[in-house]
Amino acid sequence: MQESAHQALGSAGAPVVEALREALGASVVSLPAEFAGRSHADSSRMPCAEPIALVRPRTTKQAATALRICHAHCQPVVTQGGLSGLAGGACLLGGEVALSLELMNEIEEIDPVSATMTVQAGVPLQTVQEAADAAGFMFPLDLGARGSATIGGNLATNAGGNRVIRYGMMREQALDVEAVLANGSVVGGLRKMIKNNTGYDLRNLLIGSEGTLGVITRAVLRLRPKPRAVSTAWCGVPDYASVTTLLRLAQERLPAGVSAFEVMWPGYYDFVLTRLPELRAPLAGRHAFYVLLESSGAEPESQSAAFEAFLADMLEAGTLEDAALAANETHAAAFWAIRDAPGEYGRLIPGRVSFDVSFSIADVGEAARRCDERLRAHWPDATILIYGHLGDGNLHIVVQQPDWPASAAAEVKRTVYGVTGEMGGSVSAEHGIGTRKLEVLALSRTPAELAAMRAVKAALDPLGILNPGKLLAS
Amino acid sequence: MQESAHQALGSAGAPVVEALREALGASVVSLPAEFAGRSHADSSRMPCAEPIALVRPRTTKQAATALRICHAHCQPVVTQGGLSGLAGGACLLGGEVALSLELMNEIEEIDPVSATMTVQAGVPLQTVQEAADAAGFMFPLDLGARGSATIGGNLATNAGGNRVIRYGMMREQALDVEAVLANGSVVGGLRKMIKNNTGYDLRNLLIGSEGTLGVITRAVLRLRPKPRAVSTAWCGVPDYASVTTLLRLAQERLPAGVSAFEVMWPGYYDFVLTRLPELRAPLAGRHAFYVLLESSGAEPESQSAAFEAFLADMLEAGTLEDAALAANETHAAAFWAIRDAPGEYGRLIPGRVSFDVSFSIADVGEAARRCDERLRAHWPDATILIYGHLGDGNLHIVVQQPDWPASAAAEVKRTVYGVTGEMGGSVSAEHGIGTRKLEVLALSRTPAELAAMRAVKAALDPLGILNPGKLLAS
Numbered sequence: 026m027q028e029s030a031h032q033a034l035g036s037a038g039a040p041v042v043e044a045l046r047e048a049l050g051a052s053v054v055s056l057p058a059e060f061a062g063r064s065h066a067d068s069s070r071m072p073c074a075e076p077i078a079l080v081r082p083r084t085t086k087q088a089a090t091a092l093r094i095c096h097a098h099c100q101p102v103v104t105q106g107g108l109s110g111l112a113g114g115a116c117l118l119g120g121e122v123a124l125s126l127e128l129m130n131e132i133e134e135i136d137p138v139s140a141t142m143t144v145q146a147g148v149p150l151q152t153v154q155e156a157a158d159a160a161g162f163m164f165p166l167d168l169g170a171r172g173s174a175t176i177g178g179n180l181a182t183n184a185g186g187n188r189v190i191r192y193g194m195m196r197e198q199a200l201d202v203e204a205v206l207a208n209g210s211v212v213g214g215l216r217k218m219i220k221n222n223t224g225y226d227l228r229n230l231l232i233g234s235e236g237t238l239g240v241i242t243r244a245v246l247r248l249r250p251k252p253r254a255v256s257t258a259w260c261g262v263p264d265y266a267s268v269t270t271l272l273r274l275a276q277e278r279l280p281a282g283v284s285a286f287e288v289m290w291p292g293y294y295d296f297v298l299t300r301l302p303e304l305r306a307p308l309a310g311r312h313a314f315y316v317l318l319e320s321s322g323a324e325p326e327s328q329s330a331a332f333e334a335f336l337a338d339m340l341e342a343g344t345l346e347d348a349a350l351a352a353n354e355t356h357a358a359a360f361w362a363i364r365d366a367p368g369e370y371g372r373l374i375p376g377r378v379s380f381d382v383s384f385s386i387a388d389v390g391e392a393a394r395r396c397d398e399r400l401r402a403h404w405p406d407a408t409i410l411i412y413g414h415l416g417d418g419n420l421h422i423v424v425q426q427p428d429w430p431a432s433a434a435a436e437v438k439r440t441v442y443g444v445t446g447e448m449g450g451s452v453s454a455e456h457g458i459g460t461r462k463l464e465v466l467a468l469s470r471t472p473a474e475l476a477a478m479r480a481v482k483a484a485l486d487p488l489g490i491l492n493p494g495k496l497l498a499s
Numbered sequence: 500m501q502e503s504a505h506q507a508l509g510s511a512g513a514p515v516v517e518a519l520r521e522a523l524g525a526s527v528v529s530l531p532a533e534f535a536g537r538s539h540a541d542s543s544r545m546p547c548a549e550p551i552a553l554v555r556p557r558t559t560k561q562a563a564t565a566l567r568i569c570h571a572h573c574q575p576v577v578t579q580g581g582l583s584g585l586a587g588g589a590c591l592l593g594g595e596v597a598l599s600l601e602l603m604n605e606i607e608e609i610d611p612v613s614a615t616m617t618v619q620a621g622v623p624l625q626t627v628q629e630a631a632d633a634a635g636f637m638f639p640l641d642l643g644a645r646g647s648a649t650i651g652g653n654l655a656t657n658a659g660g661n662r663v664i665r666y667g668m669m670r671e672q673a674l675d676v677e678a679v680l681a682n683g684s685v686v687g688g689l690r691k692m693i694k695n696n697t698g699y700d701l702r703n704l705l706i707g708s709e710g711t712l713g714v715i716t717r718a719v720l721r722l723r724p725k726p727r728a729v730s731t732a733w734c735g736v737p738d739y740a741s742v743t744t745l746l747r748l749a750q751e752r753l754p755a756g757v758s759a760f761e762v763m764w765p766g767y768y769d770f771v772l773t774r775l776p777e778l779r780a781p782l783a784g785r786h787a788f789y790v791l792l793e794s795s796g797a798e799p800e801s802q803s804a805a806f807e808a809f810l811a812d813m814l815e816a817g818t819l820e821d822a823a824l825a826a827n828e829t830h831a832a833a834f835w836a837i838r839d840a841p842g843e844y845g846r847l848i849p850g851r852v853s854f855d856v857s858f859s860i861a862d863v864g865e866a867a868r869r870c871d872e873r874l875r876a877h878w879p880d881a882t883i884l885i886y887g888h889l890g891d892g893n894l895h896i897v898v899q900q901p902d903w904p905a906s907a908a909a910e911v912k913r914t915v916y917g918v919t920g921e922m923g924g925s926v927s928a929e930h931g932i933g934t935r936k937l938e939v940l941a942l943s944r945t946p947a948e949l950a951a952m953r954a955v956k957a958a959l960d961p962l963g964i965l966n967p968g969k970l971l972a973s
Contacts, residue, residue, distance in 0.1 A: 136859065136861055137747070138743045138747070138859075138860055138861035139859040139860040139861040139862075139892070140747070140750075140860070141859065182696065183696050183700075185694055185696075189693070189694065193671075194694065196700070196703075197667075197671070206947070206951060210947040210950065210951075211945075211947055212945065212947050212948045212951050213948070214923065214945060214948075216859075216923060216925070216943075217858075217859030217860075217861075217862075217892070218857045218858065218859060218892050218924065218925050218928070219663070219857070219860075219890075219891040219892050219893075220659055220663065220668065220857045220888075220891045220892065220893050220925065220928035220929055221857060221925040221927075221928065221943070222656065222657050222659075222707055222925070222927045222928060222929055222930065222931045222932070223925055223926060223927050223932060223936075223940055223943040223944055224707075224932060224940065224944055224948070224949075224952050224970060224971065225704060225707070225708055225712070225951075225952045225955055225956075226657075226670070226700075226703045226704060226706065226707055227948060227951055227952070229670075229700045229703035229704070230699060230700060230703070230704055230955075232700065233696055233698075233699070233700055234699055238699070250747075250750045250751040250756075251751065253751075253752075269612045273611070273612070273614070273724075276614075276724045277724040277725065277727075277797060278727075278797050278798070279797060280754050280755060280796050280797050280798035280801060280802060281754060282797075322754050323751060323752050323753060323754050323756075323805075324752070324754035324801070324805050327754060327798070327801030327802075327804070327805065328754060328801075330801070331797075331798050331801065383692045383693070383694045383695060384691075384692065385610065385612075385613040385615065385690075385691030385692065386612055386613040386614070386691075386693075387610055387612035387613040387691075388613075388691075414694075416693075417693040417694045418613070418691070418692050418693050418694065419693075419694045449688065449690060450692065451690070451692045451694065451695040451696070451697055452697060453695075453696045453697050454692070454694035454695065454696060455694055455696055456696065457696045458696070458697060458698060462697075466697055466698065469695070469697040470697055470698055471685075471686065471688060473680070473684040473685055473686050474686045474687070474688075474698070474701060475698075476684065477680060477684075477686050477699075477701055477959060478698050478699045478701070480958040480959055481699055481704075481955060481958055481959070482699075483958060484954040484955055484957060484958035485951060485954055485955070496698055497698065
């Protein structure tokens with residue numbers, strides 16, 4: 026079986042393409058000449074080959090037919106959504122069929138009583154957010170690539186983003202997931218149940234499997250009540266212990282809870298304020314840490330009074346050195362603009378090395394300190410930006426130095442992933458493994474866990490046709 | 500392989516017991532003569548055999564040794580916790596080794612900064628709740644059997660309970676799970692990360708697998724801020740549409756959200772108030788539905804004002820016909836006593852048939868109506884009690900008639916599960932499949948899903964030694 030899979034890889038797969046085209050037609054199956062000029066790469070900046078055919082099903086049934094044919098031909102398949110992934114999970118290694126869900130882009134139903142939305146995998150995240158909003162709800166998952174990222178891709182990578190602290194990752198947003206398995210069988214019944222203890226959790230097994238266990242075709246999403254009031258503050262904090270105290274007390278005392286708790290180290294803050302002149306400093310002084318604190322709830326008046334009183338208490342206790350309260354949405358947007366500056370990295374920091382790691386909340390401060398110290402020891406003049414969703418233990422680290430040697434990136438990775446491994450952290454908090462983090466996966470997973478994953482992979486995709494070479498090294 | 504497993508089943512397994520005893524000693528491995536008189540059955544009232552040996556490891560390493568030996572001997576193993584399960588998942592079919600986690604009952608660490616508790620599987624739920632409370636947190640999972648149910652059992656069955664609407668099921672309470680697989684290998688690193696996208700979600704695969712994929716030995720639990728104020732009301736509601744309106748508006752408008760939304764049909768309400776004279780009716784009149792509404796949050800004054808104002812609005816709009824606000828904890832406890840009356844069923848309704856089904860929230864009303872109508876058509880005088888966690892779509896139905904024939908139970912099940920199947924519901928919302936719901940599992944899972952589950956089972960437990968005959972029919 027392995028042998029014939031390799032044959033298909035090498036032979037440009039003409040018979041499988043013919044079989045696909047015959048079964049599904051030219052409107053679903055395109056040949057290289059027909060999609061010339063189309064880019065197939067995701068946002069990871071990893072190399073990407075051309076597919077031998079591009080399959081764009083309009084229905085689950087068509088997707089199932091495509092998989093059944095590929096399975097019969099031992100033909101590798103790479104599933105593609107909005108191509109906004111950062112780990113190379115959707116890139117082509119060569120010889121694969123690309124299966125794009127872009128034409129399965131309908132919202133099939135909004136059920137306001139059950140607070141659910143049934144969608145096809147190719148619907149962009151932003152479309153889902155807007156439809157939820159129009160129906161009087163909120164779909165809480167949010168991330169920078171919302172306009173292009175699709176729900177199917179969000180599910181396949183278990184996307185995170187800014188509101189995880191309050192609403193959880195993508196896996197918490199889906200009540201059921203429909204997927205086509207490698208052999209063309211379809212699992213998942215688009216069920217709207219919140220509670221369903223009937224056997225193994227196939228839904229969560231598929232979510233985050235990066236296209237290696239099945240092709241997610243549709244999902245039932247969970248909608249949330251729309252917050253009617255948002256309180257936002259920019260905080261200057263004297264030390265890391267105060268940062269975690271602020272987090273804990275905010276979660277305990279704010280009547281509407283904490284909907285964002287974004288921490289920025291001074292290196293990040295100084296860099297983005299210097300390099301992006303449109304940003305304005307919310308506070309006059311400098312501080313050891315900056316926290317963007319947000320609380321969103323149902324009751325504007327009492328909520329904002331309690332938010333203000335909480336900040337006053339924290340200032341009095343010395344947990345905060347200074348704080349600026351957003352008086353309106355424009356102020357709040359200006360605070361968020363500082364946190365959202367990474368959208369400008371492409372222009373500001375070419376050649377950067379970026380990390381998306383996580384630790385226990387107690388360890389984040391020490392992990393950041395060790396990374397900074399060891400990076401500085403090698404490269405005293407490097408730009409080192411550290412910030413993250415602290416409420417989730419998620420740290421983003423960006424390192425760059427103009428004109429450093431080609432070997433530097435590997436050295437920087439060794440340093441940061443070294444700290445991640447020694448502190449029992451995760452080498453990928455949000456973005457997944459793809460091909461980009463294959464070599465460091467073993468820092469966060471034991472040999473027994475990797476063996477169990479391989480056994481599950483072999484059970485559900487015995488021919489290894491689904492996104493081969495991704496997530497688990499073959 | 501299958502043959503030798505069956506041999507072990509039939510032969511009372513002397514060689515495997517000898518090997519276990521030699522490796523782990525008599526303090527860990529007991530023989531039938533040594534545990535005479537001990538009950539091994541869970542709370543399902545299903546038949547239960549004696550184990551050929553009782554293994555009680557004190558460490559994960561001992562549990563791994565036990566599994567490795569059982570695996571080498573193709574010896575079936577049933578994992579046991581607090582024996583409070585209702586589906587027969589912990590009952591013995593005959594010839595198995597019982598692996599009880601009761602001696603792994605330590606809380607290993609509370610990390611207040613990360614808001615986590617690391618526990619061994621045998622710790623009772625109530626002990627975890629109390630330790631969390633003493634540390635200034637809350638562990639939100641709660642259910643009637645809290646004193647005997649263990650964390651390991653709660654994980655193995657993905658327990659639900661009264662607070663799912665706010666905090667989710669057991670799978671939402673665990674950041675990591677350590678488990679011994681069938682071959683004795685140990686997965687799970689007791690990691691405290693909230694975000695960890697490094698491969699397949701083995702944690703959620705193990706949670707809810709009812710001892711068929713691995714033996715859960717330890718877990719990192721997530722702690723929550725302790726609510727500082729609880730508002731409780733008993734509501735009389737005119738119709739089902741008003742019940743779902745009340746739910747939606749409460750979730751949207753109550754500043755502290757909804758922490759319980761328990762719905763009772765009048766048959767239930769009348770029955771428990773008549774049969775339990777210690778209960779007092781919270782409202783003077785009768786209503787089509789009764790709702791116990793609870794909101795818990797951080798800010799006592801503004802929260803209770805908003806709660807009262809919300810009830811007044813709902814009364815004025817006609818969504819509520821009447822409502823009683825709990826003025827203090829004693830009042831609230833009296834309301835909860837009406838909802839908690841099922842604790843008295845053993846005495847009140849012998850010979851009852853009970854269901855734990857779920858539907859989309861939109862379908863719950865119609866599902867209950869169909870069940871009631873069809874049951875009444877057969878048994879006009881039966882006691883039919885309907886109530887549930889409506890915020891989760893979870894319905895409990897209890898049916899009984901004195902002196903009905905032995906065939907009635909099967910007929911009642913056909914009726915209720917028939918409605919569940921035709922409305923796309925779940926035959927087990929909370930309690931799992933065990934052996935009790937094996938015959939109806941296919942109503943909630945498609946053949947393709949069952950095939951995928953079997954493939955996963957065969958991948959992780961190829962000899963089928965873990966809890967054979969449970970969850971998936973062999």
